[in-house]
Every structure is written in structure tokens, then in C-alpha cells.
Amino acid sequence: MxxxxxxxxxxxxxxxxxxxxxxxxxxxxxxxxxxxxxxxxxxxxxxxxxxxPDSLSPLLGYGKDGNSKIFDGLLALDGEMTLRPALATALPEVSADGLTYTYRLRKGVTFSDGKPFGAKDVVFTYRTILDEKTNNASRTELDAVKSVEAVGEGSVVFTLKYPYAPFAQRTVLPIAPEHVAGGQDVNTGAFTTHPIGTGPYLLTKWSxxxxxxxxxxxxxxxxxxxxxxxxxxxxxxxxxxxxxxxxxxxxxxxxxxxxxxxxxxxxxxxxxxxxTYDYRTVTLPTHNKVAGDTAVRRALDVAVDRQAMVDSILNGEGKPAYGPVPTDSEWFTKGTERTHDLAAAKKILDTAGWKPGKDGIRAKDGVRAAFPLWYLTGDKLRQEHALAYASDAKKAGIDITAEAGTWEVIEPRMKQDAVLAGGGSPADPDFDQYTLLKSSLAGDGFNNMAWYDNKAVDTALEAGRRSGDKAARRAAYDTVQRELVKNPGYTFLTHIDxxxxxxxxxxxxxxxxxxxxxxxxxxxxxxxxxxxxxxxxx
Structure with missing residues (x-):
């Protein structure tokens, strides 16, 4: 993420x-x-x-997935999403144990202020992001980094704590100039709005x-x-x-x-x-008495008609989503698709004690099966997804009220209220799933918005992140996807083209x-x- x-x-x-x-x-x-x-x-x-953007500083997360017009990373992604050299002269040299990555740097590169780019800027960028004083919510993406050191002006060596398989993909992250950003407050300094980089374009004004x-x-x-x-x-x-x-x-x-x-x-x-890997999902906050109930979550997961959303809302420009991984990805776990089945949804709720009232809305132990669902004002796709979701839920006896608001309105409510959210990263399963589902990141800005807490998922996420073996990683992410069937903290709706x-x-x-x-x-x-x-x- x-x-x-x-x-x-x-x-x-x-x-x-x-x-x-x-x-x-x-x-x-x-x-x-x-x-x-x-x-x-x-x-x-x-x-x-x-x-x-909130900021134009890569130290705070801007451009971290590549393609910043102002900055360059050590590597970049081409049209086929293949890594290619950028500020590095070649792909990294990786040690046999997968713990050391060495990058040779391009010579003669200057920042837009005319000052030379060098190894010290790479070291400064990564060390600053890893500093806990830096307000970069993506810091966990570099959790594998033990140290980053310059070897002269022409090389940089990253040493990892564990063999993190997709590490090279993390080094599309833009490089900031130490001589500018290093003399300022990283979180509030002028560099956040007046950036200087090595990229193909210079910012002239941000209105x-x-x-x-x-x-x-x-x-x-x-x-x-x-x-x-x-x-x-x-x-x-x-x-x-x-x-x-x-x-x-x-x-x-x-x-x-x-x-x-x-x-x-x-x-x-x-x-x-x-x-794309871009999905729309409904967060089901663990702290909400209705949305946090496992039976309600499972019922909503099969009550929703995903294909109807693809057909009517996306005009066929997308596909049903059953989790963060698209169904055509090599990392998708076959058999975790959820078929639209309203009868099954009602049976799940009946068995769990959520009984329909006179108005058709269910209740359990005096709690009515109702909660708000927020979506971003002006975003037609989110609005239409939210309304379709609420309509499907009502057929199962769950009353969801769609509400529009800005993020300033929505963010303080996320612990208790559902949100029509979006996410998705095509690079590696770790990139999206860790910040989406890791329990320790609940309440950390927009990470784990649902406050999802599943020990089996936590264990699998760590296994997938720390293994250098693809088969072991596949098993880990299979576990994550199967656990989301048992207890879906989110209702994934569609992947959008x-x-x-x-x-x-x-x-x-x-x-x-x-x-x-x-x-x-x-x-x-x-x-x-x-x-x-x-x-x-x-």
C-alpha cells in the first residue's frame, strides 16, 4: 500500500x-x-x-511506487512492469543468501539545482524513512532493511535482516537530496512542497x-x-x-x-x-457490534452480487473481487471465490441468532443489524458501489445507510463505521496485504482500516514477508486468502480497470x-x- x-x-x-x-x-x-x-x-x-498528494517529499511517501515526474529511484518499472536501471547502472548484485544487495550508481547525474547526485543521497533517503521520527506510514515496507551503507560515491550496499524476496521492487522509491532535505524538518520543511529531484520534470507551482x-x-x-x-x-x-x-x-x-x-x-x-490491482472494498470494523460480528461478515460476503456490480457499475470494465489479489493473478488462491447466494446469507444469520424483525431488519441480543457506510464525496464509483452493497445487504436483513463525506469527516469514524475504500498493488502480495491486514497496524492512519485481528493471518503475513522461497510464500498467502473466507474483515467487491x-x-x-x-x-x-x-x- x-x-x-x-x-x-x-x-x-x-x-x-x-x-x-x-x-x-x-x-x-x-x-x-x-x-x-x-x-x-x-x-x-x-x-x-x-x-x-499530501506532500511531494519521497521521505514522506510521495512516489514510493515509482513514476514520480520530479524524482528517480535506483530502479524503475517499464511498460511491462519489469524492473530496469534508473539511478543505478544495473539491477542489484544479490548475495547467495539473499541478504545483501549492491547497487552501482550512475555517474554525472545532477539534481535540478545543479548539485551532483551520489551515494550519500541514497543512504540519507532510506535512513530518514526508517527513522521513527519521520511521518511515513509506509515505513513497514522497508522492515527488512538492517542497514544501508555507501561504498565510496559510486555504490550503495543494503543489508537485510531476512531474505525479503521483493526487495529490489522497493528500490523504485525516489531519492531525495541530502544537501536540501537534510537541513530541514523532515515532516514540515519547505522540501515537502518545494521538492528538488533528479527527475524529468521540475515543479513550477503547486496550487x-x-x-x-x-x-x-x-x-x-x-x-x-x-x-x-x-x-x-x-x-x-x-x-x-x-x-x-x-x-x-x-x-x-x-x-x-x-x-x-x-x-x-x-x-x-x-x-x-x-x-489493475485496484479494488473496491467495504471495511467491516472489528469494534462495530454488527460489522465486527463474524456471522454478519460471512453473510455479507455471499449476499453481495459482485458480478452485477461489474456489469452495471463498471460496464464490464473490471471483475469480481474476493480479496486483494485479482482472480487472474498467479498469487490468487483458487477455490476462494464466493458465489452470490442470498439464501446462504440468510441461513448464516439465522444460525447465529440474527433474527428478522417486523420491518425485515434483523436483531440479536437487542442490537439491530444496522450500521453506516461512508464513501468519498464526488466519487461516483464509490457511491454506486456503496448503494449497491446496501441494497444487497438489505435483502439479507441488514440495514446499511450510505453516507458521503470527505476524508476529514470519514477518518475519525473509521474505527466504528464502515468505509467504501480502495487499495491494491501489482508488485508483490506483501505490498498490499501486510498493511491491509496486519493487526499491529490497526489504527495507524489508513493502514488496516477495519482493525482486522486474526492471529493466523498475522503469522502467515510474517511468513510470506520473511521467506525467500516462492513455494513457502505461496503457501503463506494461500493461508491469508482462506482465512478471509472464514472471517472476512472486509467485503471485497470489484477489481476496476x-x-x-x-x-x-x-x-x-x-x-x-x-x-x-x-x-x-x-x-x-x-x-x-x-x-x-x-x-x-x-
């Missing part, structure tokens, strides 16, 4: 009024976005995204709630981008984002399926579908297999620094 393990995006989302104000009052192609014109200009691109504006780094070690100006317009409301795309205010945008289909067949635009509509003057583009955190670092602009649009100098 990200710094906020299951959440609406890379970071906290502002209230709807800010997004609508941004849409009504701010043109992302204005001079604040950098030099030159905005949408429609040959050497610029303006795209609409749904969310905004919070409105846009992030970038210009090409002419001295980028990978070659100066042809897109000289790149703007991310932050538009939380799906309908507003579609309207601005239609009006020509945006060159591209991420859209939910029901809105993206309105652009199919449009001259001058292309729709791109990215397969991401849809993007982009002006076709940029030519045929590509997408990667995407995580939950999309739009900001993913989408067809995952490699915008490589684009050569029509009219731009070849």
Missing part, C-alpha cells in the same frame, strides 16, 4: 467545494502552469486527475486544490522531454472532470466507465484501458498494470517524458 494503505488515492482529498471552485475559476493552462500555452499546445499537456504545474528538466540525464510543460489539474468530481475534457480545457483525464463511454468514437480522442481519455495528437500511448493509486503517477502519462506529440520538434 501507500503511505495510506487503503485510501481514495495517493493522499488526502480536499472537499468537493475546492474541486468545483478549481473547475469553475482556474484554468490549468494559465501562466501559473509555466511558460507557454496550456491544453492544445504542441509542447504541453494538461491532464485531469482526481486526487492530490493546492487546483493543480500541479511542471516544466521539463533540460538537463535530465535521460534526455530532455519533448513535452515542455505538464500540468495535472486536480478535479475531484468525476462529472466536472468529464465536462472540462469535453470543453477542451484538458488534453486527457481519468474517468469512470459510465463517463468514459461517452467519449468512445470521438474524433481526436482515444480511450485507454489499464488493467482504469479508463483514460486522451487527445490523439500525442499518438498511440501505453499504460502499465496499475495500482490503486492512479492518475497521479499512472495512466497513459506514466512516461510523458517520452512523448513526441504532433507539431513538436522531433
Amino acid at each position: 501507500t503511505a495510506r494503505s487503503i485510501r481514495g488515492a495517493v493522499a488526502t482529498v480536499l472537499a468537493t467545494v475546492l474541486s468545483i471552485s478549481a473547475a469553475a475559476c482556474s484554468n490549468p493552462g494559465d501562466p501559473d502552469a509555466g511558460s507557454g500555452s496550456g491544453a492544445g499546445s504542441a509542447d504541453s499537456a494538461v491532464v485531469g486527475i482526481a486526487y492530490e 493546492k486544490g487546483e493543480k500541479l504545474s511542471f516544466r521539463a528538466n533540460p538537463d535530465y540525464w535521460g534526455g530532455a522531454p519533448k513535452i515542455k510543460k505538464f500540468t495535472m489539474a486536480i478535479i475531484k468530481d468525476d462529472d466536472v472532470r468529464a465536462t472540462r475534457l469535453r470543453s477542451g480545457d484538458l488534453d486527457g483525464a481519468i474517468l469512470p466507465p459510465n463517463l468514459a463511454k461517452g467519449f468512445k468514437g470521438d474524433d481526436g480522442r482515444r480511450t485507454y484501458a489499464a488493467t 482504469h479508463l483514460y481519455v486522451v487527445d490523439d495528437r500525442f499518438g498511440p500511448l501505453t499504460t502499465q498494470v496499475e495500482p490503486h493509486d492512479h492518475g497521479l503517477a499512472s495512466g497513459p502519462w506514466w512516461n510523458v517524458e517520452k512523448w513526441t506529440p504532433e507539431g513538436a520538434e522531433k
